[in-house]
Amino acid sequence: MTELALPINQAASSPVLAPRRRFMALRRLAAHRSFQIGLCLVVLLAVAAIFAPFITGIDPSAMKVRLRFKPPSEAFLFGSDSFGRDVLTRVLYGARVSLWIGLVVAVLSGLCGAIIGVLAAQFRGFDALLMRLMDALMSFPAILLALGITAALGPRMESVIIALTVAYVPAGARIVRASALVVRELDYVQAARIAGASDLRIMFRHILPNSVSPLLVHMTFVFAYSILAEAALSFLGVGVQPPTASWGNIIAEGRDYATEAWWVMLFPGLGISLAALGLNLLGDGLRDVLDPRLKAG
Amino acid sequence: MASVKRRDFSRGMLGLGALFLGALTLAPATASAEAAPKKGGTLIYATLSGPGTLDPHVSSSAVELEVIHNVFEGLVALDNQNATRPMLATKATMSADAKTYTFELRRGVKFHNGDELTSADVKASLERYQRVSPNAKNLADVERYETPDPYTVVLHLKAPNVVLLDVLKSPIFPFMILPASQQDKPARGIDVIGTGPFSLGEWVKDSHLVIKRFDGYVPDTSAPGRDGYAGRKTAYLDAVRYRFIPEATTRIAALQTGEVQLASSIPTELRDRIEQRKELAVREVFPVGGTYVIVNSQYGLTANVLMRQAIGAAIDITEITDATGGVNKANPWMSFPNTPYYLGESAPTPWYDVKSPAKAKELLKKAGYKNEKIIIETNSNYQWMRTTMLVVAEQLKRAGMNVDVKVVDWTTNAAHMQQGTGEWNLSTTLFGPDHILGPQQWRPMIYAFPSIKGNDALDAAYQAFFAAADLEKRRAAWLKIQQQVLGDAYMIKIADSGRLSGYARKLMGQTDYPGILQLWDVWLDQAG
């Protein structure tokens, strides 16, 4: 790892961080206000989602049809829905599905983006082809592309994940490629190449680790967008299907009763908003710290 | 029924199963008896979605039919009592051997393009129907058409058929008469020209559709007034504008703001919101159809009659109808009350609304059930169907069954039921309203949906039905049929159901008849 300690070219807006600077970055992150708020929100929601069974102890699909549309009360903290199911329980279990989709899409699209981006940067012959492919994918509005893919694959959670991943890969690939192009010209990478390091080694040891920061920032935003997109797909009827609860389909199921039983639609909507808000704050914090060029003046 | 949520299908979505959703008519406004009808005005009607086509020969979905029945007319139609009444024909006679039908046409009837209706148009329309309609097999018996003069059409059949008129009055895939010029037009490719009291005006897909009063309309003066889909029709409204608003919240908002005077498919929970306003009212359209759980008798566990009965025993009807909302009335029979084939108070099956997990468990034990998966298939398009199956799933779980809910799209779901394909044990549908016509219309659905094969008792009962000369014997056969279908739990009846529509009180002259939206003989009372 010694070569990482080599001085880096600040002007090239390189995302490369030396270990010491990484440590400092962590400290600065810890002190970053929006990062703090975002982290709190995300951790809180994640904990609520993970420990959902311990928090409510109710089966999310258990129905008490005679107790339908009860407003929030001691018995039903968030009220009950059209089946007399506990909205709080469903929102908690919905968090599991929605956050899971967001996380998986962020990670998968980040990984694919990283691979494509590095390949494009490293093997210049591939570059034109791969990047034109990414351009083509980016030519479709993301939600439309996702809509088309989920419609073809059938309304299931896996389809939503695949569709959103495909929709968000190109942006990640572009970001990685851009920073990889900078990194590969750096002295120490050139030095490694001259020293006879293989393409693979250069890719995985040098270029990829040093392109991670902007990708990480991007993935945080993709996480947020995916949660919003899942909700939109559910609203249009091609998202995660009941009885599995997702934030999107709880809203979709409750929307006809918005004027009478506002609580069914309100709480999952707040869940989505808070999660997206938290992730965006987190992303802002990461970007400010990891990408010095965009740091607030 | 909670209604066809926010979307409908334009493609001929329903086979003989004719899930007929969203039918709608107008309330009997008590005050309207005294108020004199007024000509003029445009009624704006908020419905779920727009028609995909206005080609009557391929239309089975409610949003299409509620336009088509105001624009087109057939030879015969359903009257208020659900009997056959001539519409474009003045007389229909069946020969003694039931192999020849002679129709005499009403004279002077004009198409919207000004041409007069003749026998050539009738022949061309029926021939086109045979070519393009998914329901064409109902005319398979026709050997040839004969048009001895412009006002006479003769149908020669290959085999006797006593129920041909019952077939021709069907409101779904209606046998509407088009100008002869449309004969070679492909399915969904006609020019919209009919003989009805309204003609098509502007049609902007996914936005709105306008029908205008056809001033050249020639009413059937043999009747004193309107009568079901037939009788003497008078158009008072200048025009009707159908607006397609998929979201219930938005649809009701439009009613409340006065942007529309009539709105279909109101969720039960929102009823109060409308009735709070003194200028608005809600009416029940009932019955629209009967809702059923369909049990696939050719797939997996449910091939076993004990399993099917166990499922029946676990079901609690009230829970289902509470959750779906809408207008629901418990009825263990497959015919509506006040129809000729309704057989009375007691139930044809011991499995109706048993709601006993204990009884179900007992049957499961007898069936040798070992916690295998029972697959429920439903769809993402119709919320009430999904709601029904989700509640059923919970009820089966309570009875100790291992249930998996699969959601597919409606096209797949319907095809699976109609063709007996796919991997599923339970699904749901709504039958109606054409089965009010009788057990003969029920037959294809009874056999197809639950995939009934090799039930000799059922086959024998149907044979007896068709052989029976008098109604009492046919009713006895119908009892046996229902005992098989419901008793062996091929289908599990849920309820007779209807839906709610909201309207502005100034909309007058609405009829009780629970059919498809009829816009003749209604008017807007501007003062009210």
Added chain:
Amino acid sequence: MARLTLMKLLQAVPVILIVSVLAFLLMSLLPGDPAVVIAGDQASPEAIEQVRRNLGLDRPFLEQLGIWFLHLLQGQFGSSLMLNQTVLSAMGERLPVTLSLAGLSIAITLPIGIFVGSIAAYYRQTWVDSLIMGVALLGVSIPGFWIAILSVIVFSVILGWLPSSGYVPIDQSAIEWLRAMILPAIMLSLFQIGFLARMTRSAMLDVLSQDFIRTARSKGLSEWTTVGKHAFRNALILVITTMGILLSTALGGSVVIEQVFALPGVGRLVVQGILARDYPLVQGVMLIYGFVFVAINLAVDLLYTVADPRVRYD
């Protein structure tokens, strides 16, 4: 310049080819036999065979692809099954609605987004900045259809200020058009304003930290004049670079907004097509949108090189 334009144009060619192939592949994603799906549940085996022949599904894959391209070259983007209409004419009917919505929304977004973003940058790290950025963040975090449904309840049902739904063509009545479109357009702008304000702020911070501003300050020039001058050029570049994304999110977001407000636009056409399994329609619309965005992105690239002297290609 000419060389650059030529190069960009040449680059767009493979993109268009790939877009076409992707749209073609969408059909082959369909589980099972697309002909069965397309022919519908009442189709006879002969009808299914007919569909298969009509769509050329009985031919080898590469030949199908070839035919697909041949049709595209002839300007045939396919025909909708449910509408009995070509995709082009169906889109032509609905495009005015979607363009009205997207156009109005962008017209709302641009001034507001850039203005509040600049203000936030100028008052960086004060309460003004925090407030603006907080609101902008909400804009990109709240699900559009959710807030849109709530807005119908508030503005149409409770307040009764605006119609709840529907579309009036602008040539019929400009005022009614605006009344019908304003709420949907604002709902669509919420995300965009948030997005643009955030972009503007970072871009402006970039400018504010640059040497020439510091120089100007040290020369005692009024900060406002300097910032204003540079802000303008900066805003122009920002508008150009974000236009593609704004248009893309506007057209994407309109799918959902059109559904809520019952607007007969392209978005609803696609949703109806998907629900009715009208795959040729969905395919055609995606293809056309794909082409349009290739063109938009190309235009953005070219404009960008004109507007920003720093960009030079080797």
